[in-house]
Amino acid sequence: MQIGDRTIRAGEGAVCMLSTANRDGSVFPWGDQLDVERDARRHLAFGFGVRQCLGQPLARLELQIALETLLRRLPGLRLAVPFGQIRFRPNAVVYGVETLPIAW
Incomplete structure (x- = not known):
C-alpha cells in the first residue's frame, strides 16, 4: 500500500x-x-x-x-485563567486539556 x-x-x-x-x-x-x-x-x-x-x-x-x-x-461561564495558561495533553490518545479552570 x-x-x-x-x-x-x-x-x-x-x-x-x-x-x-x-x-x-x-x-x-x-x-x-x-x-x-x-x-x-x-x-x-x-x-x-x-x-x-x-x-x-x-x-x-x-x-x-x-x-x-x-x-x-451559566451565562457568565468563562475561563478562570488566560487561555495561554491552559496546558494541553499533546501526546495523549484523546487530545485535550490537563485541567480547565472556569468561573461564572
Missing part, C-alpha cells in the same frame, strides 16, 4: 492518529486553533465510510444539548 511517499508492506503495521489527522493544515486551516464556526465536515472523529460510527448522530445531539443547556444555565 502506498500512502503519500511511504510504502507499507504486507505484515507491517501502521498507526492512525485521528486527533492529528483532524488538525491537518492542508484540510483544516489553523487546525490548532479553536473555531466553533469552522466547517469541519471532513473530520475523522467518527470514522469514515463503512467504518463510520453508528452513534454519530446521537453523540452530536447529546453534545449540542449539553452545551446549549450549560451556557443557558
